[in-house]
Amino acid sequence: MIYLIYLIIFGFFLTALIGLFASWVDRKVTARVQYRVGPPVLQPLIDLVKLLGKETMVPKGASKFSFLAAPLLGLGSVILVSTILWFNCLNPQRTFIGDIIVVVYLLVLPSLSIIIGGFASANPLASIGSSREMKLVLSYELPFLLAILVPVIQGGFTLRLGEILTYQVQNGVILGSWSGFLAFLVILMCVQAKLALVPFDIPEAETEIVGGPLIEYSGTPLAVYKLMKNMLLFVLPFFIMILFMGGFRLSGAHWINGILKYLGLVALITVIRNTNPRVRIDQAMRFFWGPMTILAMMAVFLALKGL
Amino acid sequence: MSLFQEYFRFDNLSIFVGIFVWFFSILVTVYSMGYMRSEKRTPQYYLYIGLTLIASLGAVFANNLILFMVFWGFLGLLLYLLIGFGKNENTPATAKKAFILIGGTDVLMLLGISLVWKLTGLFEMDLISIPLTSKLAVIAYLCLAAGAFAKAGAMPFHTWVPDAAEDSPAPVTAYLPASLDKLLGIYFLARISLEMFRLDSGMNTFLMFIGSLTIVAAVMMALIQHDFKRLLGYHAVSQVGYMVLGIGTGNPIGIAGGLFHMLNHAIYKSCLFFSAGSVEKQAKTTNLDSLGGLAKYMPVTFVTFLIAAFAISGIPPFNGFVSKWMVYQGILETAKTGGKLWVVWLISAMFGSALTLASFMKLLQAVFLGQPAQGRKLAAKKENREVGILMWLPGVILAFLCLIFGIFALAVPLKHFIFPVILEPIRFFGFWSAGLATILLIISIVIGLLIYFLGRVAKLRQTDPFIGGEDLKNNPQMRISGTEFYNTVQEIGILKIIYRLAAKKIFDIYEVSSKITFGFNRALSYLHNGVLSTYLAWCLLGMGILFYLLLR
Numbered sequence: 001m002i003y004l005i006y007l008i009i010f011g012f013f014l015t016a017l018i019g020l021f022a023s024w025v026d027r028k029v030t031a032r033v034q035y036r037v038g039p040p041v042l043q044p045l046i047d048l049v050k051l052l053g054k055e056t057m058v059p060k061g062a063s064k065f066s067f068l069a070a071p072l073l074g075l076g077s078v079i080l081v082s083t084i085l086w087f088n089c090l091n092p093q094r095t096f097i098g099d100i101i102v103v104v105y106l107l108v109l110p111s112l113s114i115i116i117g118g119f120a121s122a123n124p125l126a127s128i129g130s131s132r133e134m135k136l137v138l139s140y141e142l143p144f145l146l147a148i149l150v151p152v153i154q155g156g157f158t159l160r161l162g163e164i165l166t167y168q169v170q171n172g173v174i175l176g177s178w179s180g181f182l183a184f185l186v187i188l189m190c191v192q193a194k195l196a197l198v199p200f201d202i203p204e205a206e207t208e209i210v211g212g213p214l215i216e217y218s219g220t221p222l223a224v225y226k227l228m229k230n231m232l233l234f235v236l237p238f239f240i241m242i243l244f245m246g247g248f249r250l251s252g253a254h255w256i257n258g259i260l261k262y263l264g265l266v267a268l269i270t271v272i273r274n275t276n277p278r279v280r281i282d283q284a285m286r287f288f289w290g291p292m293t294i295l296a297m298m299a300v301f302l303a304l305k306g307l
Numbered sequence: 308m309s310l311f312q313e314y315f316r317f318d319n320l321s322i323f324v325g326i327f328v329w330f331f332s333i334l335v336t337v338y339s340m341g342y343m344r345s346e347k348r349t350p351q352y353y354l355y356i357g358l359t360l361i362a363s364l365g366a367v368f369a370n371n372l373i374l375f376m377v378f379w380g381f382l383g384l385l386l387y388l389l390i391g392f393g394k395n396e397n398t399p400a401t402a403k404k405a406f407i408l409i410g411g412t413d414v415l416m417l418l419g420i421s422l423v424w425k426l427t428g429l430f431e432m433d434l435i436s437i438p439l440t441s442k443l444a445v446i447a448y449l450c451l452a453a454g455a456f457a458k459a460g461a462m463p464f465h466t467w468v469p470d471a472a473e474d475s476p477a478p479v480t481a482y483l484p485a486s487l488d489k490l491l492g493i494y495f496l497a498r499i500s501l502e503m504f505r506l507d508s509g510m511n512t513f514l515m516f517i518g519s520l521t522i523v524a525a526v527m528m529a530l531i532q533h534d535f536k537r538l539l540g541y542h543a544v545s546q547v548g549y550m551v552l553g554i555g556t557g558n559p560i561g562i563a564g565g566l567f568h569m570l571n572h573a574i575y576k577s578c579l580f581f582s583a584g585s586v587e588k589q590a591k592t593t594n595l596d597s598l599g600g601l602a603k604y605m606p607v608t609f610v611t612f613l614i615a616a617f618a619i620s621g622i623p624p625f626n627g628f629v630s631k632w633m634v635y636q637g638i639l640e641t642a643k644t645g646g647k648l649w650v651v652w653l654i655s656a657m658f659g660s661a662l663t664l665a666s667f668m669k670l671l672q673a674v675f676l677g678q679p680a681q682g683r684k685l686a687a688k689k690e691n692r693e694v695g696i697l698m699w700l701p702g703v704i705l706a707f708l709c710l711i712f713g714i715f716a717l718a719v720p721l722k723h724f725i726f727p728v729i730l731e732p733i734r735f736f737g738f739w740s741a742g743l744a745t746i747l748l749i750i751s752i753v754i755g756l757l758i759y760f761l762g763r764v765a766k767l768r769q770t771d772p773f774i775g776g777e778d779l780k781n782n783p784q785m786r787i788s789g790t791e792f793y794n795t796v797q798e799i800g801i802l803k804i805i806y807r808l809a810a811k812k813i814f815d816i817y818e819v820s821s822k823i824t825f826g827f828n829r830a831l832s833y834l835h836n837g838v839l840s841t842y843l844a845w846c847l848l849g850m851g852i853l854f855y856l857l858l859r
Contacts, residue, residue, distance in 0.1 A: 007747055012754055052762040059772040063602040063609075063676055068764065075758075076751035083747060098632050102744070104657075105623055108664065112622075115668055119676035122600065123772040127677055127787035134668050135795055141661040145654055157642050159635070210775055220762025224755055282795045289799065300650055 003083070010090075011083030019230035020044040022266050026233070029270045044230060051223035059121055059216045066120035067216075071224035074113030078231045081106045085161075085238055089247045092162035100148065100159050103239065107194070110228055111137050114203070117225075118213025129212020132281050133203035136193055139288035140200075144190040146296035150174065150183035151243045153303040161242055168246040175244045179302035184244045186296045191236045192272055193284070195229070199276035200284055237265040316370035316433060319727040324367050324494045326724075327570060328487060331577060332360040334701040335482040341697030342478050342584055343392075352392055356482065359385045363487050367494060372420045372430045379416070379454070382491070383409040386483050390475040401474040404817050405467035412457035412464060419450030423503070435503045439510055448504045452496065452514075459492025460484060461551050462521040465544040466815045469528075472540025473593075477584025480536065485543050485580050486573035493550045493569040497728075500554055501562065508646075514555030515638075515652050522548030522659035527802075528809060529666045530793045535583050535593035535674060538666060539576070542619065545659065546572045552656060553634040559729050561637020567725050568630035571618065571712060575627065578615040578705035582608045585694040585702070586674060595670070595790045600679035605693050609675045611702040616671065618709040620664035624745045626712035626720075631660060665793070673789030714745050 023044045031038030058064055081103055088095050111133055118130030151174050155164040164174075174180035193200035204212045217225060241247055241261055248258035279287070336356060343349055362385060365378035383406060390402040420430075422443055429435050437444050457464035472480045500506055500514070522545050529541035550572070553565020585608045586601060587593050602609040618625035621632075635653060642649040693699065712720045774785065797806050812818040834845065 003743060003747060004750065007750060008754075011751070052758070055768060056762065056764050056766070057768050057770045060769050061600065061678065061772070063600075064767075065606075066602060066676060068759075072752050072755035072759070075755040076748055079751035079754060080744070080748050083751075098636060101632055101635060101657075102623060105621060105628065108661070109622065112664070112668075116671065116676070119668070119672045120602075121772065122676070122678050123774065124678070124785045124787045125774060127672060127789070130668075130672070131787070131789070131792040134665050134792065138661055138665050138796070142654070142658050145657050146650075149650060149653070152639075157639055159639060210773075215773060220759055220764050223762060224758055227758070282798065285795060285799055304647060304650075 003087070006087055007079065007083045010086035011079045014086075015079070015082040015231050015234050016227060018262075019227075019232070019234040020048075022233045022237075023230045025263070025266055026270045026273075029267065030274055033274045048223050048227060051226065052220055054219040056219035056221060057216075059123060061122040062216070063120045063122075066116055068221060070113045070117035070120060071217075071221045071228065072113075073116070074110040075224050075228045075231075077106045077109035077113070078228050078235055082231065082235050082238075085235065085242060088161040088165065089242060089249070092165045092247075095160055095162035098159045099161050100152065100164075103161070104145070104148065107236070107239070108137065108141075110232060111194070113228075114213045114225070117217065117221075121213070121216040123216050125209045126213050126215050129203045129205070129209050129215070132205075133196070133213060135281050136196070136200060136203060136284060139285040140190040140193040140292075143186050143288055143292040143296040144194075146293065146300055147183040147187040147190065148243065150179050150299050150303045153300065154180070165242060165247045173244065173246045177303075178307045179299045180244055182295055182299035182302065184240070186292050186299065187240055187244070188268065188272075189292055190288075191240060192269060193288070194236055195232060195269070197269065197273040199272075199279050201278055202281045202284060205278060233266070233269075234262075237262055237269070240265060313431075314371045314374055315368045317368060318433075320494065320497065321367050323724045323728060324490050325364055327490060327573065328360065328363045328367060331482065331486040331490075331573060332356065334577065334704065335478050335486075337697055338481070338581055338584070338701045339478045341695050342476065342588060346392070346476075348392070352389075355385055355388050359389070359482070359487065363491060366491055370432050372423065372432060375432070376413070376417060376420060379458075379491075379495075380410075380413055382458075382488075383413060386471075386488075389479045389483060390471055392479060393475040395474040397470070398474045401467070401470040405471050408464055408467045408817055409457050412454045415450040416454035419447045419454070422447035422450065432498060432503060436505060437503065438505045439507050444504065445510070448499065448506075448510065451499045451503075455492045455496040455499070456517070456551075457492075458488050459496065459547045459550070460488065460544045461492075461517060461547045462524060462544070463814070463816045465521065465525065465547075466817050468544050469532075469537050469540035472543065472580075473534055473537040477536065477580050477587060480540070481577040481580035481584070484540070485576040489543075489547065489550075489569055489573055489576075493547075493554070493566070496551065497554055497562070497566060506557060508557075511555050511557045511641075512646075512648065515552055515648075518548045518550075518552030518555055519652050519655040520548070521545065521551065523655045523662070524814075526659050526662040526666065527796075527805075530662065530669070531797060531806070532666075533595050533790050535586065535595060535598070535670065536580070537593075538595075538670060539579050539583055542579075542663065542666070543572075543576055545663065546576065546619065548659065549631060549634055549656065552652060553630075553637055556634070556637035556641050558637055558640045560633055560640060563721070563725050563729050564630050564633025564635075564637050566728060567633060567716075567721065568627075570720065570724065571626040571630050571709075574705050574708050574712070575615040575618040575625075578611055578702050578709070579619070581698070581702040581705070582612040582615070585698050588694055588698070595673040596788050598674045599672075599677045599786070599788060600675075602675040605675075607693055607699045607703065611699070611706040612675065613671070614706040614709050615702075616667040618713070620667055621660045622664075624710075624713045624748065626709050626716065629713055629716040631656070669789050669792050672787070672792070677789060678786045714742055 024041050028038040058067055084099060084103055115130040115133050118126040151164045152158060154174055155167040158164065168174060175184050196203055214225060245261050343352055362378045362381040366375055366382065369375040369378060387402050387406040390405060391398065423435060424430060426437055426444060426447065427435055439445055439448060460468040468484050471484055525541050525545035529538050529545065532538035532541060549568045550565045553561045553568060583593060589605065590598055618627040621627045634656060638649050638653045796802060
């Protein structure tokens with residue numbers, strides 16, 4: 001029962017709220033960079049409500065079931081990941097072995113839901129977008145896994161998020177070590193790609209394939225996808241915070257520290273997105289399988305040496 | 308009775324494998340009744356299926372190595388005969404290839420058995436326990452392992468599996484390479500690795516190397532295939548890697564993971580081959596370029612395929628996730644005893660999983676979703692397009708098992724089948740409770756459904772797809788079949804060279820050895836070119852040498 005409360009309060013409502021707020025921060029900063037005024041705080045929420053009121057259209061020849069079920073799969077998995085992460089942060093002792101693996105696998109599901117939704121649209125542009133999304137997943141997954149190994153090694157070969165958090169409470173944040181710093185750089189790039197933000201917004205690429213997998217989505221399913229993306233904007237930085245920056249604690253003044261860390265990460269992601277052009281998918285693959293993987297391997301090597 | 312007990316043995320491992328040999332035989336028979344209905348030579352077909360069942364049970368329960376070898380040899384022959392039921396152009400060559408590869412490794416196994424006899428003087432499996440200290444013991448182990456690898460389809464003896472998958476009927480592939488051969492091969496590997504030989508860390512590392520190599524290399528090949536069944540065949544190779552890796556870790560949780568993966572693999576891979584067979588039956592082809600958009604017409608096949616695809620990619624809460632998780636945990640256990648190579652094993656296993664997912668997304672687009680191919684023939688009536696109950700029921704049962712074995716992993720399969728096999732106790736506290744996670748996932752999806760309800764999704768409107776203003780009906784060439792998705796991967800750096808070499812079959816042990824054999828033949832064939840004067844010259848030469856030797 002306690003899990004249910006966690007799921008509804010932390011996993012869904014709080015995450016959705018923070019995610020919507022973060023997407024406002026993102027839009028506002030982008031607007032200021034481009035000398036625009038930017039939207040008011042409630043704009044992301046208003047957008048969602050507006051989409052809920054719009055008509056839902058399904059393309060002819062599409063598999064209706066897969067088309068409508070895909071957004072639910074993505075949203076559900078994000079809620080579940082968020083619940084696991086919150087539970088870990090607030091009760092580091094009461095977690096299960098291997099929750100890192102569960103989180104890593106569940107974090108693939110949002111991409112998977114976008115891919116399946118795109119394929120189900122029976123639209124060539126959506127198919128192209130989905131195939132790019134899949135290739136992007138393949139490219140960042142390798143350095144992403146390697147980078148996650150660094151906290152795993154430093155925490156004493158544990159596959160438990162709670163133990164990594166406890167380790168950081170006792171020994172200082174993992175970001176402070178050389179290996180941790182390198183791995184952090186790598187994972188930041190991977191998160192940028194996981195969020196499909198510029199320079200890795202190749203799957204959506206509005207200017208060439210008109211939104212890719214999302215091209216046929218409208219009304220409520222689109223709202224669910226938007227909500228999922230906004231929630232990911234919270235969940236992924238939160239995951240980095242747990243792995244590298246000591247997580248989020250409610251005791252004492254730590255919570256202000258936690259909020260600052262989170263806002264810093266979001267600002268960093270936004271700055272990267274606003275100062276780079278979009279790359280091609282093969283360039284992204286070369287980037288992730290080349291320099292990023294080598295950097296991540298160096299980080300793992302340093303971590304094994306104890307640095 | 309005593310004679311029976313002398314030659315056969317019923318312990319937890321063999322009973323567990325035996326139960327599933329029966330299970331898959333029944334399912335395949337049911338499926339075959341639908342699939343092979345209009346084929347010729349069906350009595351022979353069912354005879355061979357039955358004989359395969361008997362031979363497999365014999366091999367599983369045999370305790371005497373010679374007796375085991377006899378049953379094992381029969382299985383190779385039956386595989387040859389069953390592949391022969393395929394109707395492709397290449398079927399005879401494929402059957403021959405499988406027979407030669409398996410027969411060749413059977414010879415190695417005989418050599419291994421004779422070495423075991425030389426070392427111990429025993430043929431009883433349960434009495435043998437050889438430490439890997441002498442060179443002879445290492446050679447004996449490797450010879451026996453080669454047989455297990457060839458049967459299960461691990462590298463480097465894997466090449467018959469994709470060919471057989473493409474050229475034999477789908478139920479045969481689901482029966483032998485996908486389920487029974489995996490069960491038997493890994494069963495024998497477990498027998499020799501856990502009981503008959505006492506492995507040292509060097510041999511464990513070797514096994515883990517073979518496992519990791521098999522996972523990554525085979526799944527990379529799967530990415531670029533153009534045939535539904537052949538692609539699945541490469542996955543049948545790739546997944547063996549996880550089992551070998553699990554057994555190679557040498558610690559209880561890794562071994563349990565490897566054995567559990569063997570069971571899970573047999574379940575979802577049979578399900579996948581069943582759905583491939585159903586697609587083939589209805590669409591008359593397995594070429595990915597000429598399929599597409601079948602989800603609307605074959606909903607049951609689509610859903611079973613989707614569940615099995617999620618399971619093989621290790622998506623929680625399906626069964627593949629649990630066994631892969633156990634293998635990862637096993638690999639991490641080896642890290643605690645020192646050694647740096649575990650990073651390589653762990654990354655290749657986890658990344659292999661992502662690659663598996665990628666190739667199944669390609670299948671999903673090319674076969675079930677996406678746009679239908681031009682000029683595809685389907686039955687005229689819409690309700691005739693799904694296959695009959697005999698063909699979809701086995702798939703549904705297996706998909707259901709994927710779910711049950713994932714959610715209730717600890718309560719059902721692990722407790723009853725896997726843990727009794729591992730004699731050492733397994734520390735398993737704090738295992739992720741898949742049941743709870745599933746409930747939470749369902750609730751999360753319900754939240755999404757509530758949002759759908761708020762937005763009144765039920766009122767749908769159908770529209771034409773939007774292609775930037777183009778008209779899809781007048782431009783049928785605007786279709787993404789999905790086969791070209793991973794061409795980008797083929798063009799990157801060193802992969803380009805590897806793929807090119809693979810296309811030349813440099814990594815195919817069968818092709819390479821046949822080239823060597825025929826190379827010798829060619830050298831010798833210069834002696835027999837049929838020209839009389841050459842023969843005369845050889846005769847004179849020989850006579851000259853003879854005279855010299857006799858008269859000097």
